[in-house]
Amino acid sequence: MRLVHPKRRVWVGMGLLLLLALFLVRPGGARLKARIAGSISAALGRQVDIDAVHIRILPQPGFDLKNFVVHDDPSFSAEPELRSQEVTATLRFSSLLRGRLEVSRLSLTDPSFNLVRNNQGHWNIENLVERTAKTAVAPTSKTLVEPRPGFPYIEASAARINFKFGQEKKAYALMDADLALWQDSENSWGVRLKARPTRTDFNLTDTGLLTLTGTWQRAASLRDTPLQFSFKWDQPQLGQMTKLLSGKDKGWRGGVSASAVFEGRPSDLDIRTDISLRDFRRYDIIGGQELPLAARCEAHYRSADRTFRRILCDIPVGDGAILLRGQVAGLFAPHDYDLVLSIEQVPIQAVMTLVRHAKKDLPEDLLASGNLDAKFTMHASGEVKRSVGVSGRGETSNFRLQST
Numbered sequence: 001m002r003l004v005h006p007k008r009r010v011w012v013g014m015g016l017l018l019l020l021a022l023f024l025v026r027p028g029g030a031r032l033k034a035r036i037a038g039s040i041s042a043a044l045g046r047q048v049d050i051d052a053v054h055i056r057i058l059p060q061p062g063f064d065l066k067n068f069v070v071h072d073d074p075s076f077s078a079e080p081e082l083r084s085q086e087v088t089a090t091l092r093f094s095s096l097l098r099g100r101l102e103v104s105r106l107s108l109t110d111p112s113f114n115l116v117r118n119n120q121g122h123w124n125i126e127n128l129v130e131r132t133a134k135t136a137v138a139p140t141s142k143t144l145v146e147p148r149p150g151f152p153y154i155e156a157s158a159a160r161i162n163f164k165f166g167q168e169k170k171a172y173a174l175m176d177a178d179l180a181l182w183q184d185s186e187n188s189w190g191v192r193l194k195a196r197p198t199r200t201d202f203n204l205t206d207t208g209l210l211t212l213t214g215t216w217q218r219a220a221s222l223r224d225t226p227l228q229f230s231f232k233w234d235q236p237q238l239g240q241m242t243k244l245l246s247g248k249d250k251g252w253r254g255g256v257s258a259s260a261v262f263e264g265r266p267s268d269l270d271i272r273t274d275i276s277l278r279d280f281r282r283y284d285i286i287g288g289q290e291l292p293l294a295a296r297c298e299a300h301y302r303s304a305d306r307t308f309r310r311i312l313c314d315i316p317v318g319d320g321a322i323l324l325r326g327q328v329a330g331l332f333a334p335h336d337y338d339l340v341l342s343i344e345q346v347p348i349q350a351v352m353t354l355v356r357h358a359k360k361d362l363p364e365d366l367l368a369s370g371n372l373d374a375k376f377t378m379h380a381s382g383e384v385k386r387s388v389g390v391s392g393r394g395e396t397s398n399f400r401l402q403s404t
Contacts, residue, residue, distance in 0.1 A: 084111035151183035208236030254280040320345035370399035
């Protein structure tokens with residue numbers, strides 16, 4: 001027969017007495033509303049409003065918060081940054097035994113987030129990230145003997161994330177989002193997001209699933225924060241994807257898979273991307289020869305001048321390849337760019353296969369042989385006096401076109 005350690009019996013007994021006392025006395029949650037709102041407001045640096053607080057005893061001690069609102073910095077937006085009808089705050093049991101109220105988990109149901117970018121190019125979440133990094137809290141999985149409060153595990157289900165540029169709310173949104181945020185270790189945090197991208201001005205389907213995972217470390221400012229993020233956009237349908245991005249279905253079909261990795265600091269960032277397209281075709285073309293399309297790109301981004309440098313994209317085509325090199329300045333139009341496009345030993349039959357998937361009623365027996373080599377340079381600069389130039393040359397070898 002196993003014996004229970006006397007010290008453990010004391011802890012269990014104290015816990016049971018505490019739960020019994022809370023169940024019998026049930027102190028009014030309303031009088032804690034101001035204290036809870038003030039505590040969260042101090043942590044976030046934002047005004048927080050809560051309509052009602054209800055104490056919850058089982059299955060774990062905590063609070064149910066009704067109409068939870070986090071107001072935005074007025075310099076960004078007059079709308080709330082976060083609004084949730086229901087929030088469950090689970091208390092850390094060990095803190096209750098020490099006479100403290102410490103939240104171990106914060107669960108938001110159907111929340112709405114507003115991500116706002118001002119005219120200076122800053123986002124409203126920047127100072128929240130910086131404030132979190134400067135706050136002396138213990139990791140989410142803190143030990144029992146750790147005296148500092150632990151960073152809570154924050155999760156949101158069925159969330160909606162909106163985007164605003166200045167005072168203009170964009171049609172883009174992330175729906176049905178599941179979000180989790182935690183402090184992984186003493187100086188690092190983690191985030192996980194799954195969501196469905198959409199537009200509020202269209203009825204879109206088959207836009208795929210966005211997945212984001214990432215970690216970042218403590219730093220004095222967001223631009224100097226070491227980070228590593230992985231992004232994946234899984235199987236959006238190409239027609240719906242073009243309508244999502246441009247507002248119009250361009251008439252192309254196929255399944256897309258895209259991924260990206262961001263490493264470094266926002267001020268000095270390395271980017272790697274992979275994209276593949278399955279069953280590419282025009283909307284009114286059925287069947288045809290299989291056409292695998294894929295591209296891999298890498299670049300280096302500096303936020304000081306908002307320039308992508310060392311761009312290198314590789315698109316394999318048969319035994320040849322299409323390469324893109326150069327740099328692009330500016331995230332938003334007009335762009336300044338210097339690019340070189342190289343076509344190296346691309347089989348002309350592969351080009352013909354692509355044309356057959358894009359243009360209807362070509363002869364079924366149309367065949368092409370030979371290789372294509374070409375090189376083009378493209379540049380653009382200036383805002384008022386725009387200068388744009390394209391130059392290049394190309395050649396074919398052993399080219400032959402036939403139809404029986």
